[in-house]
Structure formats: structure tokens, C-alpha cells
Amino acid sequence: MRHVDGNAMGGLLWEVFGAEMTHQLGCCAGCGAVNPLATLTVYRDAPGEVARCPACGTVSIVVVRMPHAIRVTIEGVRWLQIHTG
Amino acid sequence: MAGAEIQRRLNWLVAVVVGVVEETPSVRSLTLSCPGWPGHRPGQHIDLRLTAPDGYQAQRSYSIATPSEGELVTITVERIFEGEVSPFLLDVVAPGDRLELRGPIGGYFVWDPGEGPPVFLAGGGSGVVPLMAMLRARISSGDGTPMHLLVSARSRDDIVYREELETLSHHDGVVVTLTLTRSRPEGWTGYDRRVDGAMLRDLVMSPDSGLVSYVCGPTGFTESVAGLLVALGHPPHRVLTERFGPTGG
Ligand SMILES: Cc1cc2nc3c(=O)[nH]c(=O)nc-3n(C[C@H](O)[C@H](O)[C@H](O)COP(=O)(O)OP(=O)(O)OC[C@H]3O[C@@H](n4cnc5c(N)ncnc54)[C@H](O)[C@@H]3O)c2cc1C
Ligand SMILES: [Zn+2]
Numbered sequence: 001m002r003h004v005d006g007n008a009m010g011g012l013l014w015e016v017f018g019a020e021m022t023h024q025l026g027c028c029a030g031c032g033a034v035n036p037l038a039t040l041t042v043y044r045d046a047p048g049e050v051a052r053c054p055a056c057g058t059v060s061i062v063v064v065r066m067p068h069a070i071r072v073t074i075e076g077v078r079w080l081q082i083h084t085g
Numbered sequence: 086m087a088g089a090e091i092q093r094r095l096n097w098l099v100a101v102v103v104g105v106v107e108e109t110p111s112v113r114s115l116t117l118s119c120p121g122w123p124g125h126r127p128g129q130h131i132d133l134r135l136t137a138p139d140g141y142q143a144q145r146s147y148s149i150a151t152p153s154e155g156e157l158v159t160i161t162v163e164r165i166f167e168g169e170v171s172p173f174l175l176d177v178v179a180p181g182d183r184l185e186l187r188g189p190i191g192g193y194f195v196w197d198p199g200e201g202p203p204v205f206l207a208g209g210g211s212g213v214v215p216l217m218a219m220l221r222a223r224i225s226s227g228d229g230t231p232m233h234l235l236v237s238a239r240s241r242d243d244i245v246y247r248e249e250l251e252t253l254s255h256h257d258g259v260v261v262t263l264t265l266t267r268s269r270p271e272g273w274t275g276y277d278r279r280v281d282g283a284m285l286r287d288l289v290m291s292p293d294s295g296l297v298s299y300v301c302g303p304t305g306f307t308e309s310v311a312g313l314l315v316a317l318g319h320p321p322h323r324v325l326t327e328r329f330g331p332t333g334g
Contacts, residue, residue, distance in 0.1 A: 003304060004330050006193075007191060010190035011095065011132040011146070012188050022192050022193040
């Protein structure tokens with residue numbers, strides 16, 4: 001039970017996307033489940049954070065912090081839906 | 086709100102500690118005055134960053150315990166044995182000290198007053214912190230949403246905000262239930278065990294009430310309680326969760 005969830009990634013996702021993201025929906029490329037990013041299962045192992053689909057475990061998002069950059073892999077997300085108000 | 090959220094930048098801000106309350110022997114609240122703070126919603130958190138003289142940085146998330154109130158941000162921190170950040174916040178930080186933070190963060194585990202569906206809140210240990218912001222907002226705004234808070238703590242002395250919780254439960258439409266998992270004071274008539282299905286069946290409205298649940302605490306507590314609510318027929322999208330990390334002790 002060392003993991004947390006996508007809520008804990010809110011600040012980091014904000015750095016990446018320039019906005020609050022935890023309530024936005026993502027569709028898992030592995031199983032098609034659609035969930036708010038807050039519900040992803042998150043493993044924090046410096047220098048990176050790995051977020052997995054809560055339904056099937058597919059790696060959704062990996063964020064790695066480098067000295068002057070952040071590298072984001074979002075292979076496991078088929079689509080992201082950004083609510084525009 | 087949504088438009089403003091999208092425009093806002095998440096900058097590191099410098100806050101000054103203006104208040105300290107010892108809540109229990111291992112839990113302390115810090116009130117921070119933060120110039121430039123944009124205000125927040127109940128349930129949101131901050132990222133707090135400590136920098137050592139040699140430049141080494143440690144960053145942790147802490148939920149905000151109070152509804153929005155100008156530049157003030159109150160957090161409540163539980164001591165984690167041999168932790169890097171929490172013992173510092175309990176033992177070293179004093180009024181007048183400066184701390185770096187950014188926020189508010191969170192658009193999912195939030196509740197706003199507005200006479201919406203009834204709400205069930207379940208907190209384990211320090212997981213009560215963001216739920217307390219919701220309950221305090223419910224009361225200070227005069228909102229009438231039925232709200233039930235279940236707090237699981239080891240003993241009576243470990244209940245964070247105990248005195249306030251005892252008075253809050255006299256408000257119309259607000260119910261506070263305590264369960265003490267390790268030790269009970271003499272004559273205790275409340276629950277004396279970990280949250281289980283039978284307890285939730287007793288306490289929680291039926292799914293057709295439209296009930297929305299917020300479950301927060303150590304990861305094990307959160308997943309167990311959320312799972313029990315879903316097993317009782319509550320739709321998963323109406324059982325919102327926030328995991329704080331490993332289960333202590
Ligand atoms: C969104 C979010 C909101 C949070 N809000 C709060 C809050 O309001 N109040 C609060 O006190 N904490 C809160 N936390 C937890 C907080 O961010 C830290 O994880 C906690 O303070 C421990 O940090 P540390 O540096 O003292 O311990 P670390 O040095 O990170 O850990 C030391 C040891 O303790 C274990 N450990 C880490 N975290 C916990 C934990 N939560 N419980 C038990 N053991 C742990 C670690 O596995 C490690 O073995 C929140 C976490 C998240 C993700
Ligand atoms: Zn999946």
C-alpha cells in the first residue's frame with residue numbers, strides 16, 4: 001500500500017499541462033476504462049512518478065523530472081478530455 | 086471558476102507561519118499567511134517544499150483544513166515516524182518562519198456548498214483534514230446539505246479536532262460518528278472497531294438518495310472503505326477517494 005493516487009500528482013500535472021488536471025477524464029489505452037486522472041494509481045519513485053489505470057494496471061502516464069526539463073510519456077492514455085467550462 | 090482555474094499559474098509562493106495549534110500529541114495545525122494566495126475550495130491541497138542549506142529539496146502534499154479565508158491557509162500535519170518532512174513541521178517550525186508552497190491543487194476531491202446531494206465523509210487518521218474543510222464550509226456558509234462524517238482513530242486522544250467535532254454534531258443536518266480502533270475510554274458506547282460493511286450499512290444512506298461519498302486517509306483505509314461502499318451498491322463515480330500513502334503503525 002505504498003502507492004497514492006492521481007490527486008497527489010495534481011501539482012506535477014499542472015506543471016506539465018499548465019492547468020488543474022485531476023478532474024479531467026482519460027481513457028485507458030489498455031482496457032478502455034474512462035476515469036478522472038485523480039483515480040489513477042500512482043507510484044512515486046524519484047525522479048519519476050508512474051500512474052497506472054486503476055482498472056487494468058496499464059501504465060498510463062510516466063513523468064520524469066530532469067535537471068532542466070520534465071519528460072512525459074502518455075502512451076497508455078488513448079485520449080484526454082479537457083473540460084473547457 | 087473553471088475559466089479562472091485554466092488561466093492561473095501554479096507558482097511557488099512564500100508563506101509565513103502565523104499560528105500553531107497542537108491538536109493531539111502527534112498532530113499539529115499550522116496557519117500560514119500567504120501573500121498572493123488566490124483562495125481555495127474545500128478538499129484542495131498544497132504542495133509544500135523545504136530547501137536545506139545545501140540546496141537539497143523535499144516536497145510533500147498537505148490538505149487544507151479550512152474554507153477559503155483571504156490569504157490564510159491552515160494545514161494539519163501528522164507525525165510520521167522517521168519521516169523526512171512531518172517531524173520538522175511538528176518539532177521545528179515556529180511562528181514567524183517562512184515556508185514555500187504552491188496551490189491550491191485539486192479539482193476532483195472537492196466539495197462546494199450549494200444544496201447538492203447528501204454527503205458522506207469517511208476519514209482515517211489525518212484523512213479527516215480535507216473532510217474537515219468541507220464540513221466547516223458547510224457550516225460557515227449556512228448550506229443545508231445533509232452531511233455525515235465518520236472518523237476512524239486509534240483512541241479518543243488521537244481524534245483530530247475532537248472538541249470541534251463534538252460541537253459540530255449539534256448542527257441541523259450534520260452527523261459526526263467516531264470509531265476507536267485500539268483503545269476506548271471507560272464507558273465508551275460508540276463503535277470500537279475498524280470500519281466494516283455492517284457499520285456502513287448502519288450509517289450510510291441508501292444509494293438511491295444520490296449520496297456522494299468522500300473517503301480519505303492512509304491508502305489501505307481509503308481502498309477498504311471505498312470498496313465497501315461500492316459493495317453496498319454506491320456507484321463508483323460517486324465514491325471519491327484520496328490516498329495519503331502507506332498505512333502507519
Ligand atoms: C494529496 C495528499 C494530501 C495529503 N494531506 C496530508 C495532510 O493533510 N496531513 C498529513 O499529515 N499528511 C498528508 N499527506 C501525507 C504527506 O504528504 C506526507 O506523505 C507525510 O507527511 C509523510 O511525509 P514525511 O516526509 O514525514 O515521511 P517520509 O519521509 O515521506 O516517509 C517516512 C516513512 O514513513 C512512511 N510514510 C510516508 N507517508 C506516510 C503516511 N501518510 N502514513 C504512514 N506512513 C507513511 C514512508 O513509507 C516511509 O517509510 C497527504 C498526501 C497526499 C498525497
Ligand atoms: Zn485500463
